Amino acid sequence: MLRSTGDRVVIVGGGIAGALLARTLQNHADVVLIDPKEYFEIPWANLRAKMEPAAVERTVIPHTEYLTNAKVVTASAVGVDDSVVLTSVGCTVAYDFLVVATGRAMCTRPQKREERLQTFEQDKARIASAESVLVVGGGPIGVELAAEIVMGNPEKRVTIVHGGPRLLMVMGEKASAKALEWLRSKNVTVLLDQTVDVAAAGVSPDDKVFTTSAGETVAADCHFVCTGRPIASGWLRDSFLGDHVDENGRVVVDEHLRVGKLRNVFAIGDITDVPEAKQGYLAQRHAMVVSRNLKLLVKGGESREHKLHRYKASKVNITITLGRRDALSELPFMTVIGHLPGAIKPRDHFISRTRRMMGLKLSARHDQSMFRI
Ligand SMILES: Cc1cc2nc3c(=O)[nH]c(=O)nc-3n(C[C@H](O)[C@H](O)[C@H](O)COP(=O)(O)OP(=O)(O)OC[C@H]3O[C@@H](n4cnc5c(N)ncnc54)[C@H](O)[C@@H]3O)c2cc1C
Numbered sequence: 001m002l003r004s005t006g007d008r009v010v011i012v013g014g015g016i017a018g019a020l021l022a023r024t025l026q027n028h029a030d031v032v033l034i035d036p037k038e039y040f041e042i043p044w045a046n047l048r049a050k051m052e053p054a055a056v057e058r059t060v061i062p063h064t065e066y067l068t069n070a071k072v073v074t075a076s077a078v079g080v081d082d083s084v085v086l087t088s089v090g091c092t093v094a095y096d097f098l099v100v101a102t103g104r105a106m107c108t109r110p111q112k113r114e115e116r117l118q119t120f121e122q123d124k125a126r127i128a129s130a131e132s133v134l135v136v137g138g139g140p141i142g143v144e145l146a147a148e149i150v151m152g153n154p155e156k157r158v159t160i161v162h163g164g165p166r167l168l169m170v171m172g173e174k175a176s177a178k179a180l181e182w183l184r185s186k187n188v189t190v191l192l193d194q195t196v197d198v199a200a201a202g203v204s205p206d207d208k209v210f211t212t213s214a215g216e217t218v219a220a221d222c223h224f225v226c227t228g229r230p231i232a233s234g235w236l237r238d239s240f241l242g243d244h245v246d247e248n249g250r251v252v253v254d255e256h257l258r259v260g261k262l263r264n265v266f267a268i269g270d271i272t273d274v275p276e277a278k279q280g281y282l283a284q285r286h287a288m289v290v291s292r293n294l295k296l297l298v299k300g301g302e303s304r305e306h307k308l309h310r311y312k313a314s315k316v317n318i319t320i321t322l323g324r325r326d327a328l329s330e331l332p333f334m335t336v337i338g339h340l341p342g343a344i345k346p347r348d349h350f351i352s353r354t355r356r357m358m359g360l361k362l363s364a365r366h367d368q369s370m371f372r373i
Contacts, residue, residue, distance in 0.1 A: 010095035017269030018101030053120035134220035138162030142226035151323025
């Protein structure tokens with residue numbers, strides 16, 4: 001067992017929220033990051049990675065590269081009590097302060113960085129050799145992926161099968177209609193109110209014909225499931241924190257992002273029940289609020305309770321990237337699509353900015369790849 005030294009902060013989950021928190025706290029507390037992967041990945045580069053893997057190598061970053069003064073435990077948390085976290089590799093990690101940042105389950109993500117980069121290459125090869133591609137799910141990820149494919153390869157036949165009555169349910173009806181019109185103008189077939197169960201009996205990875213719930217058949221040489229991953233709070237359910245997990249699997253937090261009335265347990269990122277869109281840049285804001293609060297608590301103990309920072313839920317403008325040049329933005333007073341919103345979003349998908357936040361510089365090689373994106 002790793003013993004506590006009085007200021008030990010254990011962060012469970014090395015996604016965009018947990019990784020940033022660990023980096024900003026590492027010189028102020030005794031930080032341990034628990035994550036089943038050896039690396040942190042910038043999620044918004046994920047779809048471009050399927051088209052241009054070499055250009056986004058710098059988005060898969062070993063935890064040890066930005067954590068020079070923290071300990072990393074490569075394992076999943078499988079349980080927790082009021083003083084230790086139990087891991088899948090059998091060791092327990094003692095904490096004085098616990099931060100739950102497990103976001104969404106990444107069941108199939110490889111443990112090693114090199115293997116993760118290989119999956120990008122494999123996806124690229126699958127798309128390159130396919131004449132037709134099926135995208136299951138018409139949320140932000142499915143729409144962005146279909147756009148990436150069709151803008152890079154206009155000759156490919158792309159079909160989106162979506163279970164809802166309109167695309168992009170996280171946005172308003174105008175945005176859905178504009179996305180549909182844009183996709184159809186690029187010859188993407190969109191089937192609404194239908195599902196495809198790719199895990200169903202009889203569907204093998206080599207299958208090329210899929211039948212939807214409405215009985216339509218879709219021929220596709222390869223497919224991608226973009227239906228969203230489940231919230232990764234299963235490890236908390238039978239623990240002393242189980243009562244603070246709501247019916248959607250989200251952890252209930254107060255205005256300081258603390259769990260229940262517990263002084264020393266926080267939650268950040270997609271796992272929280274904060275009533276706002278689940279976006280990475282908001283997860284980063286959670287991390288910064290908890291970082292400041294933990295710096296106060298670790299140093300000053302209970303005497304600093306009244307100084308704790310509050311987090312206010314944000315109403316966000318969502319932007320969907322549509323290939324290299326176009327985007328769809330839902331602003332407070334209008335919804336716009338095309339080159340204009342596309343020009344506002346940086347060509348490199350905020351990769352440079354995210355690396356800078358993590359204290360990582362761009363190398364000459366990375367600078368070159370940035371311009372290719
Ligand atoms: C393709 C894609 C594109 C996106 N584009 C954007 C965008 O442009 N802008 C934006 O703001 N947001 C975007 N998002 C949303 C954004 O990525 C999420 O809001 C953000 O990743 C949430 O961060 P998180 O750290 O809370 O959780 P996650 O990123 O889900 O990370 C959770 C971490 O916890 C780990 N974990 C899970 N279970 C356990 C366990 N039991 N024990 C230990 N560790 C565990 C996982 O391995 C992972 O490292 C995008 C998401 C995707 C998938």
